[in-house]
Amino acid sequence: MQTQQPRLNFWQIWNVSFGFLGVQFGFALQNANVSRILSDLGADLHSLSLFWLVAPIMGLLVQPIVGSASDRTWNRLGRRRPFILAGAIAAVVGMVLLPNAPIFVAFMAPMIMGAMMVALMDASFNVCFQPFRSLVSDMVPAEQRNIGYSVQSLLINIGAVIGSILPFVLTNVVGLSNTAQLGEVAPSVVWAFYIGATVLLGSVIWTVVRTKEYSPEDYYRYKGVKPEDIDQVESKPPLKERLQGFFVLVVNMPKTMKQLAVVQFFSWFALFIMWVYTTPAITQHIWNVDKKWFDPAYIATVPMVPETIIMAKGAAGDWVGILFAAYSVFAAIFSIFLAKLADKVGRKVVYAGSLALGGISYVSFLFFQDLTSVNVNLLITEVTVPAGAVNLMLPMVGIGIAWAAILAMPYAMLAGALPPNKTGVYMGIFNFTVAAPQIVSGLTAGWILSSVFDNDAKYIIVVAGVSMLLGALSVFFVKEPDELPPPVIEGETP
Template sequence: MQATQPRLSFWQIWNVSFGFLGVQFGFALQNANVSRILSDLGADLHSLSLFWLVAPIMGLIVQPIVGSASDRTWNRLGRRRPFILAGAIAAVLGMILLPNAPLFVAFLAPMLMGALMVALMDASFNVCFQPFRSLVSDMVPPSQRNVGYSIQSLLINIGAVIGSILPFVLTNVIGLENTAQMGQVAPSVIWAFYIGATVLLGTVIWTVIRTKEYAPEDYNRYKGLSETASVTTEGKKAPLGQRLAEFFTLVKDMPTTMRQLAVVQFFSWFALFIMWVYTTPAITQHIWNVDKQWFDPTFIAAAPVVPEAIVMAKGAAGDWVGILFAAYSVFAAIFSIFLAKLADKFGRKTVYAGSLALGGISYVSFLLFQDLNMVNVNLLITEVTVPLGAVKLLIPMIGVGIAWAAILAMPYAMLAGALPANKTGVYMGIFNFTVAAPQIVSGLTAGWILSSVFDNDAKYIIVVAGVSMLIGAASVFFVKEADKQDLEAAKGA
């Protein structure tokens, strides 16, 4: 009877994470288009970050619950796969309904309907995210962990590339309209969400079918768990009060590595949240030279008509954000290929810190790329005419992509070895606090900073993101990774 966890082939590791490609496809569509959708439905710049708070709040609530539940689950589908499949089905429903929010105006205001569908999508994405992270930790042996999370990062970014660029392709290749009047959603965005929902469900079903999770006795043997420490579904469910007490005890006693990574995560995700929320208005103002007043719903409502040039510029800028987000995902996917080898050679901390530093510098450099001269750009699939500054913004996307690849892989690779095997799911869920909390802080403060400090000049809030990422890079060097003694203690916990 084999006592050592077997090594997996490349395609086995690929199949474990393949569904994450579809989940990230949907998540990328949301990141690149929700600000655009909510703005078209009537949100102002100050309130945009408040609507985006739905995502981290859902993560804060959902992931620890799902993590704890998946630790205790073992049925015909396995341990993590039931949650991945359920989350995917719910996410598909949200992705179909969100771009159709204006159709439900007889029942709910479009803005409220949009916010509810964003909440449904985010809750569903989070139901998928946490079990996928834990599935890699469960299935991939320690010697392949860098590879496992690097492949997951690669697949995430492949999905993000396609999801980010899809509305642009539907407009410039297929010919769908990319503009919308106030209270409506552009047809290219609507169809992008339909396609994304289909891809999400298909890839998740692939992972569920092609990945066979270990039986409880095999898992316990591979992870070195005793009978008392093993994961089991037997016995009575503890009362709610006891479960809450146990949960807070876990939080209080979290591994040192996890606490130190939380600081890095705070500054990293604070920056990412700003980028996702404010890149569209930032480049519309800074690169397409649209006055900030055209992001004020009160001003727009008082204007006799929104000039056609403003409508077209907003549509073009919104499409280009998809190109930029796809670009950083391409660079992240490429970097993910080399990430494991770089981490093995130079150490995880060095690679992680250097990546974040490059991302921070890239955000700050947004200020340098304004150029209003219009140029024709051949994107292979089509040609477009955009300001030269928009093309130049592809340069900082290299650094942003490298930082994003590291954020997706390095903290989880560093953390996985510090966690007790029988509590991996719940601790991965708790670790999501370090993703959700900084986004909540960013959502509560970024809009105020933008309006009160920068007078709604959105390019400067991107600089704030850069400074935050640089602080995160410096914080990496204070993280102490688990050593062999820690790992042995964790196994017996």
């Protein structure tokens, strides 16, 4: 009887993660356009980060629950795939309804409807994310773990590229309008969400159909779980006992996981700021739109928003999609070399160096303002934008490298430190280290922007850079499982 987990060929590894392409397609659309949508629906700069809190809160609530449930689930679809498919279906509903929030004005304010759909999307994305991470851990043997998470990172970034650039393509190639008055959503954004919903569902179905999970007997044998421990893994104790057990797991999480949490804090604090405030930062700093045009109270005092401001906001919003696509392209390229580079020089060196490049790139936003109009050939179309917008492609290289490392390295470093029978729940708990810093960022970034920087959004991007640099330093304090001393067995002398 075979006890060693079979190696997978490249296409098997590809199929395991392919659905993540669609999930990240939808997530990229959200990241690049939710601030734009919420601003168009009436949110001011200070409140933007508060609306974005929905995302990490949903992750905090959903992922540990889904992780624990998927550890105990075995049915015709497998262990992780039922949750991936259910999350995708719910996400599609949110993606179709979010850009149509103004239609529901007779029932509720568009802002409330928008916030509810963001919450649904984020909860659904999180139902997909955690089982996908665990699916790779389940299906890919330890010696292929670097390549497994690197392929996942590659697919994530392919999806992010397409999702980020789609509204720009729909405007500049298809010809849909990218402008919207207060209380509306641009047609190019509406159709981008429809297309994203279709891609998300199709790619997830591909993974569900093309990936066959191991039977419980095979899985436990490959992972070295003893027969006497199987009942404990699959049992569902009373709620009070489960809560107590969950608390014990958190307190006794592996040391590597605790150390990675510090790195995750600084990394995700920075990423949250980027996703929330890149659009206003670019609009103000590169398109030279005065910050007063991001204040709904001021806008309410004028007869109408000048057409030049509307056009500048639409163009800047589209260019943010190009920039986000660019960093995803660079992340995808770096992902190809990530596994071999980590094998050669070590995960920590690659991880720390990547975060440092990302931090420097955020800070460099200050130095790329140039209002000179230039014509840019993007192969699919030509556009005229400020030269500073083109120059921002350079820091996208460093941000893309950091993003690729964030998607792969902590999970590759963590996977070997987790007990096989608790992988799902610990991957869910590890999402605390993704959600908590975003919550802190959401509660503080808006206040910092308004109170310290007087709503000059470029400076909050610099704060993100400093945070990312601190994350790079923190990597060197992480001890991977093979660097830790062996556990002391009771009765032995250490």
